[in-house]
Amino acid sequence: xxxxxxxxxxxxTTEVKMNKDTNTIIRxxxxxxxNPFDMYAIEEALRIRDRLGGKVTVMSMGIMTVSDQLREAxxxxxxxxxxxxxxxxAGSDTLATxxxxxxxxxxxxxxxxxxxxxxxxxxxxxxxxxxxxxKLGVPHTTYVRKIEDIHDGYIRCQxxxxxxxxxxxxxxxxxxxxxxEINEPRLPSIxxxxxxxxxxxxxxxxxxxxxxxxxxxLKGSPTQVIKTFTPVHDIKxxxxxxxxxxxAFRVIEIxxxxxAAK
Amino acid sequence: MAEIKIILDKCLxxxxxxxxxxxxxxxxEDKKAYILENCILCGACLGSxxxxxxxxxxxxxxxxxxxxxxxxxVWIYAEQKNGVVSSTAFELLGxxxxxxxxxKVELSAVLIGSSVEAxxxxxxxxxxxxxxxxxxxxxxxxxxESYSEILVQLINNxxxxxxxxxxxxxxxxxxxxxxxxxxxxxxxxxxxxDIDLEKRILMQTRPAFGGNLMATIIxxxxxxxMSTVRPKVMKPLEPDQNRKAVAIKPEVDIPDSTSIxxxxxxxxxxxxxxxxxxDIIVSAGRGIGDPANIKMIQxxxxxxxxxxxxxxxxxxAGWISYNHQVGxxxxxxxxxxxxxxxxxxxxxxxxxxxxxxxxxxxxxxxxAPIFKLANYGIVGDVLEVIPAMIKELKKRx
Numbered sequence: 001x002x003x004x005x006x007x008x009x010x011x012x013t014t015e016v017k018m019n020k021d022t023n024t025i026i027r028x029x030x031x032x033x034x035n036p037f038d039m040y041a042i043e044e045a046l047r048i049r050d051r052l053g054g055k056v057t058v059m060s061m062g063i064m065t066v067s068d069q070l071r072e073a074x075x076x077x078x079x080x081x082x083x084x085x086x087x088x089x090a091g092s093d094t095l096a097t098x099x100x101x102x103x104x105x106x107x108x109x110x111x112x113x114x115x116x117x118x119x120x121x122x123x124x125x126x127x128x129x130x131x132x133x134x135k136l137g138v139p140h141t142t143y144v145r146k147i148e149d150i151h152d153g154y155i156r157c158q159x160x161x162x163x164x165x166x167x168x169x170x171x172x173x174x175x176x177x178x179x180x181e182i183n184e185p186r187l188p189s190i191x192x193x194x195x196x197x198x199x200x201x202x203x204x205x206x207x208x209x210x211x212x213x214x215x216x217x218l219k220g221s222p223t224q225v226i227k228t229f230t231p232v233h234d235i236k237x238x239x240x241x242x243x244x245x246x247x248a249f250r251v252i253e254i255x256x257x258x259x260a261a262k
Numbered sequence: 263m264a265e266i267k268i269i270l271d272k273c274l275x276x277x278x279x280x281x282x283x284x285x286x287x288x289x290x291e292d293k294k295a296y297i298l299e300n301c302i303l304c305g306a307c308l309g310s311x312x313x314x315x316x317x318x319x320x321x322x323x324x325x326x327x328x329x330x331x332x333x334x335x336v337w338i339y340a341e342q343k344n345g346v347v348s349s350t351a352f353e354l355l356g357x358x359x360x361x362x363x364x365x366k367v368e369l370s371a372v373l374i375g376s377s378v379e380a381x382x383x384x385x386x387x388x389x390x391x392x393x394x395x396x397x398x399x400x401x402x403x404x405x406x407e408s409y410s411e412i413l414v415q416l417i418n419n420x421x422x423x424x425x426x427x428x429x430x431x432x433x434x435x436x437x438x439x440x441x442x443x444x445x446x447x448x449x450x451x452x453x454x455x456d457i458d459l460e461k462r463i464l465m466q467t468r469p470a471f472g473g474n475l476m477a478t479i480i481x482x483x484x485x486x487x488m489s490t491v492r493p494k495v496m497k498p499l500e501p502d503q504n505r506k507a508v509a510i511k512p513e514v515d516i517p518d519s520t521s522i523x524x525x526x527x528x529x530x531x532x533x534x535x536x537x538x539x540x541d542i543i544v545s546a547g548r549g550i551g552d553p554a555n556i557k558m559i560q561x562x563x564x565x566x567x568x569x570x571x572x573x574x575x576x577x578x579a580g581w582i583s584y585n586h587q588v589g590x591x592x593x594x595x596x597x598x599x600x601x602x603x604x605x606x607x608x609x610x611x612x613x614x615x616x617x618x619x620x621x622x623x624x625x626x627x628x629x630a631p632i633f634k635l636a637n638y639g640i641v642g643d644v645l646e647v648i649p650a651m652i653k654e655l656k657k658r659x
Contacts, residue, residue, distance in 0.1 A: 036591060063300045090303045094438065122284065124471075124472065127441075130434075130436075139521050142435040145584070156525070160585065165528050171521050218303050221447070224481075225305040225306065226309075226479065228305070228310075230475060237633070239640075240640045244650045245650050247647060248653070254620075
């Protein structure tokens with residue numbers, strides 16, 4: 001089974017602290033990590049490989065420092081890593097990202113399964129996985145919480161829905177995006193860590209993957225951010241005092257009243 | 263190559279842009295700002311500079327553009343389950359009506375399913391001028407492949423300028439598949455939509471970084487402009503049963519068979535209401551102390567007609583299934599009322615529920631961060647307050 005896992009470097013959100021005076025995020029000293037959902041994607045790929053044999057390639061598009069995250073993937077057990085890198089990719093929205101990743105995956109060739117995390121914790125879009133599937137012309141299933149069966153040319157998995165889950169089967173090659181429930185990621189092994197230090201990360205630019213530069217980066221991105229702002233949490237806070245029964249009475253009164261405007 | 267450039271003559275080294283940059287990609291040295299290599303050109307710094315010292319330089323090469331003039335009208339995709347339109351479709355009609363009226367164009371709903379024709383009247387009542395119906399027995403269940411194939415055909419044939427899809431499980435899977443096929447832009451999980459009338463473009467505002475940063479996004483040169491819209495945020499119109507819509511049955515090629523097959527649909531939620539559709543959510547945190555106390559939370563939720571949520575700690579401890587988890591690695595919810603029971607309010611949890619209309623927090627620790635976000639706070643033991651609430655509710659039955 002030839003598996004590609006797409007990961008993203010994100011700021012370590014556990015480190016995010018709010019500045020109480022200015023209500024902004026304190027970002028100094030925030031380190032970068034593998035997007036938490038992508039850890040489940042890597043783990044699932046490793047488990048399939050360990051069971052069925054094959055190869056796990058972990059890929060990312062980003063700046064050179066993303067090498068750190070790719071080395072971490074090797075420490076976890078990935079066989080190969082590719083960094084799609086170049087100024088021509090800067091400013092990519094989800095469409096341009098999906099296009100670039102699709103060209104890189106086509107260059108690898110003969111890929112059976114692509115696994116992505118459900119979404120990244122910085123952009124929270126959840127769009128690259130399905131968009132990438134479309135660019136590759138393969139089926140996809142999102143929010144996968146369990147792979148029930150996988151073998152040559154076939155996958156059956158469970159997709160988490162609002163009400164429960166669905167059992168879905170697809171032919172391979174295909175793309176799945178995974179949720180946290182699917183597994184518990186392993187820790188890097190000593191052997192893996194040794195290997196990661198020496199590993200060579202393939203760096204591919206737009207020419208290497210045969211990408212049309214008009215479809216990459218800012219130029220290839222139909223969406224543009226025109227404004228960003230910190231949300232104003234103008235909250236009128238009321239502390240409900242009194243005995244437990246009085247507090248409960250007051251809360252039920254609030255719940256019974258017509259909904260308060262935002 | 264495109265780049266963000268600091269105009270050094272104008273830069274005073276005030277560091278405002280450093281605060282605005284989500285990626286730590288700006289440094290100030292000798293009272294001048296410099297863009298670092300890890301800049302991803304997100305543009306967050308552009309508006310932050312009071313001295314207009316930051317500019318985004320684009321490449322001169324031609325970009326891919328659509329002829330925007332031939333695209334007209336606002337569309338919403340009306341998600342249905344078991345032949346019944348979801349309430350999120352009414353929310354889309356509510357905001358879609360506002361956008362269509364501003365643009366002075368028609369508002370249409372797209373309805374794909376099996377035996378769904380009876381739903382036209384209700385879509386009309388909630389504001390649709392037209393309903394495009396694709397009704398076929400093979401479409402009884404949502405399928406990424408057939409539904410995206412049909413929606414792409416409809417968009418290519420009728421060319422709406424705006425397409426809105428609910429940011430539900432299905433919507434967030436369908437929308438990027440469709441926009442990718444059409445090669446247009448898509449903005450995820452919008453919480454506010456408006457029209458820039460001068461340019462006739464859609465202004466899409468959405469939270470990022472778990473709600474700590476809001477971004478307004480446009481798609482100026484390609485059509486349609488597509489957004490997924492966070493459920494429960496937009497207000498539906500008051501339904502008017504006298505409103506009529508034109509039912510249109512477009513000619514489309516419905517795929518004979520799909521490679522994706524939905525074999526089984528399992529509804530394993532113990533409660534009647536799911537988190538995405540709930541008006542009220544009662545959420546349990548570590549403060550409930552013992553897995554047995556989940557029953558108490560469920561009882562309160564049952565009396566309120568609410569859904570049951572949970573913090574990551576409670577899910578990780580195995581007290582309740584992952585389907586209930588609210589927060590960064592769980593679900594993002596926007597109910598009318600969110601009742602946080604024994605939840606301290608880690609940043610990751612707040613990211614999943616901060617857009618709730620009203621937040622009620624019950625926690626023993628007066629310093630718990632959840633109180634900063636709460637409209638109503640009770641400092642007390644959840645194991646005493648919740649039984650008292652249950653008693654009070656039962657009195658009123």
